Amino acid sequence: MNINFSKQELAFQTEVREFLQDYNDIDGFLSQGPVWPQVRAMFSAMGERNWLALTWPEEYGGMGKGHSYEYILWNEVAYARAARNPLSSGVVAKSIMRYGSDEQKQTFLPKIRTGEVHFSLCYSEPEAGSDLAGLRTKAQLNDAGTHYVLNGQKCWQSYAQDMDFLWILARTGKQEDRGRGLSLFICDKQTAGITVSPLPTVDDDQLNEVFFDNVEVPVAQRVGPENGAWAIIGEALADERHIQFPPGRVRRDLEEMVDWLNAQGLGDDPVIRERMAHLVSKVMEAEILGLRVLEAMEKGRNATVDAAMNKIVHTLTCQDIPRMVLDYGGPEALVNGYRPEQIWRQSIMETIGGGTSEIMRSVVSRQALGLKG
Amino acid sequence: MDLSLSEEQIMIQDMARKFAREELAPVAEQLDHSGNEEAFLGNLKKLAELGCMGLNIQSQYGGGAAGVIAFSLAITELAKACASTAVTTSVTNMVAEVIQAIGNEEQKQHYLPKLCSGEYAAGGFGLTESSAGSDPSRMKTRAVRDGDDWILNGNKIYITSGTYAGVFVVWAVTDNDAKPGKGISCFLVEGGTPGLTIGKPEDKMGQKASHTNTLFFEDCRIPASALLGKENDGFRVAVGELAGGRIGIGSLALGVGLAAMDYAKQYLTEREQFGQKLANFQALQFMLADRYTELEAARLLLMQAAYEKEQGNYFGTAASMAKLFATEKANDACYTALQMLGGNGYIKEYPLERYARDVRITSIYEGTSEIQRVIISRDLLRTVS
Numbered sequence A: 001m002n003i004n005f006s007k008q009e010l011a012f013q014t015e016v017r018e019f020l021q022d023y024n025d026i027d028g029f030l031s032q033g034p035v036w037p038q039v040r041a042m043f044s045a046m047g048e049r050n051w052l053a054l055t056w057p058e059e060y061g062g063m064g065k066g067h068s069y070e071y072i073l074w075n076e077v078a079y080a081r082a083a084r085n086p087l088s089s090g091v092v093a094k095s096i097m098r099y100g101s102d103e104q105k106q107t108f109l110p111k112i113r114t115g116e117v118h119f120s121l122c123y124s125e126p127e128a129g130s131d132l133a134g135l136r137t138k139a140q141l142n143d144a145g146t147h148y149v150l151n152g153q154k155c156w157q158s159y160a161q162d163m164d165f166l167w168i169l170a171r172t173g174k175q176e177d178r179g180r181g182l183s184l185f186i187c188d189k190q191t192a193g194i195t196v197s198p199l200p201t202v203d204d205d206q207l208n209e210v211f212f213d214n215v216e217v218p219v220a221q222r223v224g225p226e227n228g229a230w231a232i233i234g235e236a237l238a239d240e241r242h243i244q245f246p247p248g249r250v251r252r253d254l255e256e257m258v259d260w261l262n263a264q265g266l267g268d269d270p271v272i273r274e275r276m277a278h279l280v281s282k283v284m285e286a287e288i289l290g291l292r293v294l295e296a297m298e299k300g301r302n303a304t305v306d307a308a309m310n311k312i313v314h315t316l317t318c319q320d321i322p323r324m325v326l327d328y329g330g331p332e333a334l335v336n337g338y339r340p341e342q343i344w345r346q347s348i349m350e351t352i353g354g355g356t357s358e359i360m361r362s363v364v365s366r367q368a369l370g371l372k373g
Numbered sequence B: 001m002d003l004s005l006s007e008e009q010i011m012i013q014d015m016a017r018k019f020a021r022e023e024l025a026p027v028a029e030q031l032d033h034s035g036n037e038e039a040f041l042g043n044l045k046k047l048a049e050l051g052c053m054g055l056n057i058q059s060q061y062g063g064g065a066a067g068v069i070a071f072s073l074a075i076t077e078l079a080k081a082c083a084s085t086a087v088t089t090s091v092t093n094m095v096a097e098v099i100q101a102i103g104n105e106e107q108k109q110h111y112l113p114k115l116c117s118g119e120y121a122a123g124g125f126g127l128t129e130s131s132a133g134s135d136p137s138r139m140k141t142r143a144v145r146d147g148d149d150w151i152l153n154g155n156k157i158y159i160t161s162g163t164y165a166g167v168f169v170v171w172a173v174t175d176n177d178a179k180p181g182k183g184i185s186c187f188l189v190e191g192g193t194p195g196l197t198i199g200k201p202e203d204k205m206g207q208k209a210s211h212t213n214t215l216f217f218e219d220c221r222i223p224a225s226a227l228l229g230k231e232n233d234g235f236r237v238a239v240g241e242l243a244g245g246r247i248g249i250g251s252l253a254l255g256v257g258l259a260a261m262d263y264a265k266q267y268l269t270e271r272e273q274f275g276q277k278l279a280n281f282q283a284l285q286f287m288l289a290d291r292y293t294e295l296e297a298a299r300l301l302l303m304q305a306a307y308e309k310e311q312g313n314y315f316g317t318a319a320s321m322a323k324l325f326a327t328e329k330a331n332d333a334c335y336t337a338l339q340m341l342g343g344n345g346y347i348k349e350y351p352l353e354r355y356a357r358d359v360r361i362t363s364i365y366e367g368t369s370e371i372q373r374v375i376i377s378r379d380l381l382r383t384v385s
Ligand SMILES: Cc1cc2nc3c(=O)[nH]c(=O)nc-3n(C[C@H](O)[C@H](O)[C@H](O)COP(=O)(O)OP(=O)(O)OC[C@H]3O[C@@H](n4cnc5c(N)ncnc54)[C@H](O)[C@@H]3O)c2cc1C
Pocket: A120, A121, A122, A123, A124, A125, A126, A127, A128, A129, A130, A131, A155, A156, A157, A158, A159, A207, A349, A352, A353, A354, A355, A356, A357, A358, A359, A362, B271, B273, B274, B278, B281, B283, B284, B339, B340, B341, B342, B343, B344, B346
């Protein structure tokens, strides 16, 4: 058993860390909205190094590297608190490469690779969160067969206020067909009939609602076959499992909170020491589970269950670390905008967004253990 | 054994519930965002008129003489709608109780009616200092006798209602040579006394409508008659009164926890995913069952502590157990309830994120959970011979 990275991988890690020296202060991981211009600039700089296309095949201008490189990159970026991995170079680009038309490949892949265009994920709806297959936003082909006309509402879209394009899951088939009646579309956010409105969140950032009112989307902007979206989004998700919840985030949470406790002069408190010992083992658990997901992907194993377990542990650890400091870090820990309470408020979403803990547990019990139901 | 409430207790609970629903709930969200001080103070005034600012104060001083159980019930009901209002009410009651417990007749007649009637918007409890939080016996604020006066110097931090309290109970060292805790006295300092400056309200995570301030005493001169209780006997009083305050904070936490779970319970019966109500999923049913069981246990612990206090028995351990359990379980309840709302739990349009922020402080102020554990275990070990 060897859980170390290779020499080349470690050299890349060093290169990433050097690159991030210039971006250490962005703080766009916890809350991207307020610092989007800086995050965008960093993505462009990554694009210059072709890091947004690390695992893309060379025919699309990619570097053809293994998953470990993406893991290293986004884990370091998470640790540096700079940003989360962008949707564009992951879910969107990988789906286009697999299912997109030549025109879509030519239009979007070069610009995504250089960090020029960014996408917002428009899947969830007010009535369809955990139960995504129940979504109702309609995409109806017009009589001429040239356009789809979109009507409906999406809910909780991260970053939609700043993105250029929307990556939309909509119903082209019957409601009762559930996941088998859905198609994927790319749509410029400026298209007539689209309204993005903010939903302020507990961390003083925002999510968004996205409304579609007779929005015309050319047929050429449908990705993959009509009613064939379910498989595409599943595969896209599978492509991203190793970078969805990088443990660098919780490692950094822990380090920041240790600094906080020491600065408060609480480092020698026995209760605090006991709790921190517990938390550091949770962080290591998240690190190991993160690597396990990576290993599964590198070996071509299905990583669904590993990823679900990782999400459960990782996201609870995200919450346990600041919660502990709110408990023990003195009242300054609760002052608005100070690090412990800020991280805590942000961490609340982690067990909800991207599939709730309850859904992850049902994935584990069904798929890993074979429990029926 | 009879666990039922008296008619009077039920009446007070109903009254607080009605006020919370009709007056507090409609403005709570706005108070959280904008801290509308006028509306907040207006509500405190109305609460005083309803008798909620001196629930355990004798009627001859303008109090409700309703007892500790009624106090606990009222605070829980208020907190279901607005934790900021509930904490201000709880602390004001605690201040009135200190004065009733150790004040002389003149002090009681002067201050209690003002607190109970709402002439004072609130009372302030000035114990914590920057280097004396969990261990207030190490406080540095000093009171020095000067002729017929006392002169106060030092700072108190995180004092609830600093901005608008009409009177503060303030603890200060009066005997430098005594061991920690032995040379501390208690004073009454009116808001606006020259030499007392109030810092700007802290920007807090939760309970935002209630102001929390630093009090700066710079050669603050108060008359000899401002000494509350016996000289150098103040620390014992502080410790005793905090035990009563803990019943208030535990009751407050219970209210927030119940509000969160009640909201989530309703939500589960309305929202559908996978073609059925969320309430049909057993995973969620069991979460609901666990949290309500814990909150009910918290309620009983609080009632027990309140009962012992009302009977005049030692209730310190019971109050600490009740505060520890109620505040921890209320925190859990708020997080579970937020989780049950999914994405809607995270956005400000729904009240769950406010509940989760508001409940957070309850396991910290009036003695952190660790301090409650210290008290409980010390009492337990003391009884081992
Ligand atoms: C910060 C944040 C960012 C997000 N970003 C995006 C984005 O960019 N794009 C996008 O499309 N969406 C986004 N979402 C939406 C997210 O994917 C959904 O919120 C999530 O899938 C949960 O759905 P829901 O909110 O409808 O909750 P619901 O599905 O209504 O769930 C409510 C509660 O019921 C539980 N539950 C549901 N079904 C079951 C079951 N079968 N068994 C047991 N328990 C169950 C859930 O665990 C939860 O506790 C984001 C959400 C958040 C909070």
